[in-house]
Structures are given as structure tokens and as C-alpha cells.
Amino acid sequence: MAELSLTNVIKRYGALEIIHGANLEVKDGEFVVFVGPSGCGKSTLLRMIAGLEDISGGEINIGGKVVNDVEPADRGIAMVFQSYALYPHMxxxxxxxxxxxxxxxxxxxxxKRVQHAAGILQINELMQRRPKQLSGGQRQRVAIGRAIVREPEVFLFDEPLSNLDAELRVQMRVEISRLHKQLGTTMIYVTHDQTEAMTLADKIVVLRAGNIEQVGAPLDLYDDPANQFVAGFVGSPKMNFIKAVVTGKDTAGLTIALAADKNVRLTLPLAASLTEGTEVTLGVRPEHFGDAGKGDADLTVSVDVAEHLGNTSYIYATFGGEQLIIERPESRATGNRDSLTVSLFAKRSFLFDSTGQRLR
Known part of the structure; x- marks a missing residue:
């Protein structure tokens, strides 16, 4: 096992800079997930750690050793790729x-190592089969087993579940989480699926356009996002964003009115001081809407579609031309309505300025 650190790591292709001075500390035995939209640089960052991409600047340290110029095979890492890359004739x-x-x-x-890995992954009965005789999940287990037998200090996973169907993805998430607990090895995992990030990680690294936007425990990022991008990316369904304007500031906090209906006003307990008329964005998670009359302000939305999932329903609605998702417990009758009135709670809401930065 080993600690890993990135210090001002930069990646350029000619004059084009892809990674802009990444700084990160990964503790020994930690499970860290890189998450972000396609093209944000998460796989490039992982490949630089693996030594498959040269770095243009900065320093990568694994187990107390700078590995900028160390060959991949000598870095004490093992990598599991999106494709299984198994030898079909073996x-x-x-x-x-x-x-x-x-x-x-x-x-x-x-x-001894092969039998140990097979036991951990429960593939002992598959040992004499060839890849074409295996399911997708079994092939991925073998690919992970090939990494385990190397007994690396750091495991690197590059979107290993993206080729699996939904049910297998859930099953393999559990397998990988169990593997981490059993081995206690440092793991870095890349995915664009924030559900995988939330369920697997000890620490999430959110990337956008080659920049690290925020680093923290899954629920810390969920409860306390640094900016609008993180707030919208972490959480499923994603956070709702509603245009608003500042109407005043006093000892109670910052008062805003929703742009689509100035009669809907909310005072958030924030220290930020903005001039009247400043445009802001209100952020509300789907589960933080309440019953009409139960919160600090009510708003009426037009219901488009209701998805009933048993113990909960997701209401897809429109307010002032903006799309909202509202989570309601056991709300089977909502689908028959044209409109719905719900409450906003000041203490459960977030506010962002015009640049997307969180107001506090």
C-alpha cells in the first residue's frame, strides 16, 4: 500500500493545455474516485499516474518516491481498463x-497468487474456461484478478464497468467495494457516473475542463458543494436551478425573489452582501421540496410527467420556462394534475452568483 500525491501536475499537447496544475493528496488505503463529464481530463490524469502519459510539468509521488521518469512497470501500480483486454486463446x-x-x-x-486472486473474486470454477465462454461480469473479474496477482501498491481503474449492463454494474460495484475492504490497498477509480462515485468512494475528485473543482467525501460534496457545477453534478436526480434576483439584505440574511414570479420570496441565512437587483441562481435538490404551506415560500409548477417508482415519485415540471425535478414520497395521484404547489425551505437551499460560485 502507498500514499500518492500530485503537485502542480500539467499536461500539454503542443500549445494546448489539458490538465491545469492538478494538486491532490491520496492517503494510504484510500478509495478515490475521479468523476466528471466526458473530456474533463480524468482518464488523462489517471494515465499520467500510471506512466502511460508523460507529464508536462509538476510532480507525481507514489509511496514517497517521485515517479515522473519511472517506467509504468516499476511504479508499483496495476491498472484495470474499460476493455477487458484478455488473451482470447488463453x-x-x-x-x-x-x-x-x-x-x-x-x-x-x-x-499461489493466482489461487488467492481467484478465491477473492470467486472465479475458481472458471479457471479452465476461455474469455469467449465468460459473461461480461466474469471477464471483468478476470481483468481485476490480473491486477490483484501483481500485488500492487496502487490500483487504477479506468471506467471498468462502462461495458456492463445496469444489473451487472450494480453487482460489480459491490464486488469492487468489497475487494477494497478486503485488500485495504490504495485505489483510484475513474468514472463519469456520479452514482458509482457516491457509492464507492472514500473521497471524490470532481473535475471540469482539466481543473479539480472540489475534493471531499461523497456526502460532504453533496451537502456542501463549492460551486454550481459540483452542486449540479453530484446527486441523482441532479439539483434544480431557478433564476432569481436579490431584493434586500438584513440581519436575517439575503432575500431573493424568483425571476419567474417576483411574489415568491425567500430569505436565506447567508453572510454574503449583494446589491438589490443582482441576478443569482437558487439551487434546490429534488427531495428538498416540501408540501404546500409547510416551508418558507410556496411556488406553483406545471406538471409535465410523473414517474412513480413505488415508495417515491419524481415529478418533472416547468416553472417560468425552467425544468424542475421534484421528489415526492408515494405521490401516485400527482400524474393526474396539471399543476402542483410545493414549498421551498431557506435552510435547505443553495445560492450561486453569476459566475457559479457558491454564496455563503
Missing amino acids: TVAENLSFGLRMNGNPKEDTE
Whole structure:
């Protein structure tokens, strides 16, 4: 196991800078997830840690050793890719042992490591099969097993579940989480799926356009996002954003009126001081809407579609031309309505300025 740190890491392709001075500390045994939209640089950052991409500036440190110029095989890492990359003509056992055999590892130790990995991943009965005889989930287990047998200090996962169907993704999330608890090894995992990030991570790193926007525990990012991008990216369904304007400031906080209906006013307990008329954005998570008359302000929305999932319903609605998602418990009758009145709660709401920064 090993700690890992990035210090002002930069990646350029010619004059184009892709990663802009990334700084990150990963503790020994931590499970860290890089998450962000496509093209944000998360896989590039992972590949630089692995040594598959050269860095243009900064420093990568693994286990107390600067590895900028160290070959991938000598970094003490093992990587699991999006594609399984298994040798089709080899059995599972041969695929698992291939790397060790090529490195001249003693046969007895190789067999011991392979059996150990197979036991952890519960693939003992698959050892004599070839990849074409395996399901997608089984192939991914073998790919992970090939990393385990190397006994690395750091595991790197590059969107390993994206080729699996929904049910297998859930199953493999549990498997990977269990694997981390069992091995206690430092793991870095890349995904664009924020549900995977929330369920797997000890620490989430949110990236956008080559910048690290925020780092923290999953629920810390959910409860206390640094800006509008993080607030909208972390959480499923995502946070609702409603245009508003500042109408005043006093000892109670900052008072705003919704742009689509100036009669809907809300005073948020914030220290920020903005001039009257300043445009802001109100953020409300779907589950933070309340019953009419129960909150600090009411608003009426036009109901478009209601999705009933049993113990909860998601109401897709429109307010002032903006799309909202409202979560209601067991609200089966809502689908028959054209409109719905719900409450806003000041203490459960977020406010962002015109640049997307969180107001506090």
C-alpha cells in the first residue's frame, strides 16, 4: 500500500493545455474516485499516474518516491481498463498468470497468487474456461484478478464497468467495494457516473475542463458543494436551478425573489452582501421540496410527467420556462394534475452568483 500525491501536475499537447496544475493528496488505503463529464481530463490524469502519459510539468509521488521518469512497470501500480483486454486463446488461469510468468516469477509463487486472486473474486470454477465462454461480469473479474496477482501498491481503474449492463454494474460495484475492504490497498477509480462515485468512494475528485473543482467525501460534496457545477453534478436526480434576483439584505440574511414570479420570496441565512437587483441562481435538490404551506415560500409548477417508482415519485415540471425535478414520497395521484404547489425551505437551499460560485 502507498500514499500518492500530485503537485502542480500539467499536461500539454503542443500549445494546448489539458490538465491545469492538478494538486491532490491520496492517503494510504484510500478509495478515490475521479468523476466528471466526458473530456474533463480524468482518464488523462489517471494515465499520467500510471506512466502511460508523460507529464508536462509538476510532480507525481507514489509511496514517497517521485515517479515522473519511472517506467509504468516499476511504479508499483496495476491498472484495470474499460476493455477487458484478455488473451482470447488463453484460459482464465493463464490470463491471470501471464504477467507474472513473463517477468520470471517463481512458478510456486505465481500459482499461489493466482489461487488467492481467484478465491477473492470467486472465479475458481472458471479457471479452465476461455474469455469467449465468460459473461461480461466474469471477464471483468478476470481483468481485476490480473491486477490483484501483481500485488500492487496502487490500483487504477479506468471506467471498468462502462461495458456492463445496469444489473451487472450494480453487482460489480459491490464486488469492487468489497475487494477494497478486503485488500485495504490504495485505489483510484475513474468514472463519469456520479452514482458509482457516491457509492464507492472514500473521497471524490470532481473535475471540469482539466481543473479539480472540489475534493471531499461523497456526502460532504453533496451537502456542501463549492460551486454550481459540483452542486449540479453530484446527486441523482441532479439539483434544480431557478433564476432569481436579490431584493434586500438584513440581519436575517439575503432575500431573493424568483425571476419567474417576483411574489415568491425567500430569505436565506447567508453572510454574503449583494446589491438589490443582482441576478443569482437558487439551487434546490429534488427531495428538498416540501408540501404546500409547510416551508418558507410556496411556488406553483406545471406538471409535465410523473414517474412513480413505488415508495417515491419524481415529478418533472416547468416553472417560468425552467425544468424542475421534484421528489415526492408515494405521490401516485400527482400524474393526474396539471399543476402542483410545493414549498421551498431557506435552510435547505443553495445560492450561486453569476459566475457559479457558491454564496455563503
